[in-house]
Amino acid sequence: MEKNSQNNTDSSLRRISRRNVLKAAGIGGAGMLLGASGIGSFLTSTGNSMTKDETDNNFIPFYGKHQSGIITDMQDHIYFVSLEVTAESRQDLIKLFKDWTNAAAALTEGKGVGEASGKSYLPPKDTGEAAGLSPSNLTITFGVGPGLFVKDGRDRFGLQRKRPKELKDLPLFPLDSLDEKWTGGDICIQACADDLQVAFHAVRNLVRIARGKAVIHWAQTGFQRTKQADLKKETPRNLFGFKDGTVNPDLHNQKELNEQVWVQPEDGTSWLAGGSYMVVRRIQMYIEVWDRSSLRDQEATFGRLRESGAPLGQKHEFDKADYQKKDENSEPVIPMNSHMRLAHGKGQNQILRRSYSYTDGMDPDTGSLDAGLLFICFQRNPDKQFIPMQERLAKQDKLNEYTVHKGSALFACLPGTHKGGYIGETLFS
Amino acid sequence: MQKLKMAAAILMSTSLLFGCSNSDNSTSAQKEKEKLPVKEGSEKLDEVALKYREYALSEIEAFVKETETFTSAVKTGDIEGAKETYAPARMHYERAEPIAEVFGDLDPKIDAREGDVPEKEWTGYHRIEKGLWIENTTKGYEQYAEQLMKDVNLLRAKVETVDVTPELLITGAVDLLNEVSTSKVTGEEDRYSHTDLYDFAANVQGAEKIYLLLKPSLMEKDQALSEDIQKQFNSVFGLLExxxxxxxxxxxxxxxxxxxxxxxxxIDALAEPLSQIGVVTEET
Structure with missing residues (x-):
């Protein structure tokens, strides 16, 4: 659906994909493939239009009213980076966003950045590890953090008066155990793709382009089950084994998306209209502790059945939860401190969840597995959506026994742009 | 990594000394270098290379002098004197590293860190560094001081023979910063004296020298690139300050x-634009 709603770029403008270039050049084994559709594809490639081939099925346009990577169907992998801006001038910052826009558009088409100059005495413009790979549904989503507007009391780029009041450091919630090394940032790049090498390649090249203007502050990869592994396309499970993301706005319902996800022109920050606020939380799971809790405890913690994902008291995943229902002891079937009930609240705060699991090997301090959730959600207004929800959860959620929030950041994901424009244009104009 | 680099340096030095550029042991990297399109404006670049040669020789000369002071202090048992001269003396070597390192046999003798070479063969600055800072003594290190002085004198004699080409400069500038990224930043270089910042600064100064020499050509080719490089040098020096x-x-x-x-x-912010400095060899 993403493809339909966002595909307002002329497909004839899509230039030759990496794969087509290779085909056209007949490099490697690709010569064999030419047999079937080769000549035709070669001719149309040179005519600057892409022929129908497998790359068509996993290409998501970068240009559009909204940035991709927000209401896009989740890809298998994420490579997320938070950056600190070191550029001193507004011009440098604008140039960075322009360069990023061009690079991101090329990358999502499965192409390398810059021209292949073939000058052997210079380092290649593109780092090369994604050559020959399909676009893999790569999306690149840029966001700006509060530090871009004011840092240490300084209005570095003349943006202070443009800062929306919602764009500030998230409040410290009860039980937060934030570590500076996973917190905040001036700019974020979320690269999602069905192939981690493709996502890494994108981030690596974008960070390289930023050298001298921005540095990495923190980075986190994430994954979910791959599409190959889940042929039934079920709701993905988090590392606790529970389905995560069942309650999300309907991505096909434009009205709901406008109410819940996209910042609207009347919200007071016109440059952000069509953008969305992104909350990122690096939540470590106490895997070992969870593993020794009983199934009943686990299900009471989430408020759902593990196997089916159904709300307690119901049969199927998407059955409506009955928060009034009592058991034979007159206790609520869905416990008062269960994650689902608290997240639901009175049903007033919704968010678009787009989280990935992560694992970073061993926690060197404890010797346990460092694994958990790279929680990501998008919303129109964090003050009305994520923050009140997280306040309830932080105080009462039974899940807190098994998790600890180590990282946190809030970004305003910029509106999309069109060919010839650049991401952030509304902010800087 | 260090070892690989040395192996490459050994290959390079043999071919340089014997002038056998077409011999079988010339590496593909060398062949690549020979193909560099240095034609037009190459006279100007050759001039730059000559100036760089002068610079490097004067650094090596200063290195010889200060190594004399350092090794005499070690030989006379003046621990404090040796400690004081250790880091400043090394800076001359680090500045001229693109040339000093060409001699794959001498570089490890002078500059190998513990573990880079078999214990029995470990000599040079870092061996004495360990004595000074870990054992707080010069006793037993006199022979190393003696040997170091010999090796440094030999280096001085050999650098005269180095053919300083524009390519050596261009790769040398980034190599100096890569040196910083891979061994200075980690604090591995001077692991006993912790004087890594001296080496760090010297490498950056050596790279800046190359940039300044190439700057007039670079300004003609790509002024924005040149200005960016200058800005990033300033930023690194600002931090070092x-x-x-x-x-x-x-x-x-x-x-x-x-x-x-x-x-x-x-350093990454500087080395990225600096790695484009090869555009000066482009024909206009």
């Missing part, structure tokens, strides 16, 4: 983790 004490630098162990990260990222 913060860690200066008098004429010298703080111990590397006194830097906080964020300070080390900042230094490391500033």
């Amino acid at each position: 913060q860690h200066k004490i008098g004429e010298g630098y703080k111990a590397y162990t006194e830097l906080t983790k964020p300070e080390v990260k900042q230094l490391s990222q500033s």
Whole structure:
């Protein structure tokens, strides 16, 4: 659906994909493939239009009213980076966003950045590890953090008066155990793709382009089950084994998306209209502790059945939860401190969840597995959506026994742009 | 990595000494270099290469002198004197590293760190560094001082023979910064004396010298690139300035983790545009 709603770029403008270039050049084994559709594809490639081939099925346009990577169907992998801006001038910052826009558009088409100059005495413009790979549904989503507007009391780029009041450091919630090394940032790049090498390649090249203007502050990869592994396309499970993301706005319902996800022109920050606020939380799971809790405890913690994902008291995943229902002891079937009930609240705060699991090997301090959730959600207004929800959860959620929030950041994901424009244009104009 | 680099340097030095550029042991990297399109404007570049040769020779000369002071202090048992001259003396070597390192046999003798070479063969500055800072003695290190002086004198004699080409400069500038990224930033270089910031600064100064020599050509080819490089040099030197004490630098162990990260990222910010400096060889 993403493809339909966002595909307002002329497909004839899509230039030759990496794969087509290779085909056209007949490099490697690709010569064999030419047999079937080769000549035709070669001719149309040179005519600057892409022929129908497998790359068509996993290409998501970068240009559009909204940035991709927000209401896009989740890809298998994420490579997320938070950056600190070191550029001193507004011009440098604008140039960075322009360069990023061009690079991101090329990358999502499965192409390398810059021209292949073939000058052997210079380092290649593109780092090369994604050559020959399909676009893999790569999306690149840029966001700006509060530090871009004011840092240490300084209005570095003349943006202070443009800062929306919602764009500030998230409040410290009860039980937060934030570590500076996973917190905040001036700019974020979320690269999602069905192939981690493709996502890494994108981030690596974008960070390289930023050298001298921005540095990495923190980075986190994430994954979910791959599409190959889940042929039934079920709701993905988090590392606790529970389905995560069942309650999300309907991505096909434009009205709901406008109410819940996209910042609207009347919200007071016109440059952000069509953008969305992104909350990122690096939540470590106490895997070992969870593993020794009983199934009943686990299900009471989430408020759902593990196997089916159904709300307690119901049969199927998407059955409506009955928060009034009592058991034979007159206790609520869905416990008062269960994650689902608290997240639901009175049903007033919704968010678009787009989280990935992560694992970073061993926690060197404890010797346990460092694994958990790279929680990501998008919303129109964090003050009305994520923050009140997280306040309830932080105080009462039974899940807190098994998790600890180590990282946190809030970004305003910029509106999309069109060919010839650049991401952030509304902010800087 | 260090070893690989040495192996490559050995290959290079043999072919340089015997002038056998077409011999079978010339590496593909060398062949690549020979193909560099240095034609037009190459006279200007050759001039630059000559100037760089002068610079490097004067650094090596200063290195010889200060190594004399250093090794005499070691031989006469003057621990404090040796400690004081250790880091400043090394700076001359580090500045001229693109040339000094050409001699794959001498570089490890002078500059190998513990573990780079078999224990029995380990000599040079870092061997004495360990004696001075870990054992706090010069006793038993006199022979190493003796040998070091011999090797440095030999280096002085040999550098005369180095054919300084524009390519050597161009790769040398980035190599100096890669040196910083891979061994100075980690605090591995001077692991006993923690005087890594001296080496760090010297490598950057050596790279800047090359940039300044190439700057007129670069300004003709790509002014924006040149200005960016200058800006990033300024930023690195600005950071180094913060860690200066008098004429010298703080111990590397006194830097906080964020300070080390900042230094490391500033080197990346500089080395990226500097790696484009090869455009000066482009024909116009």
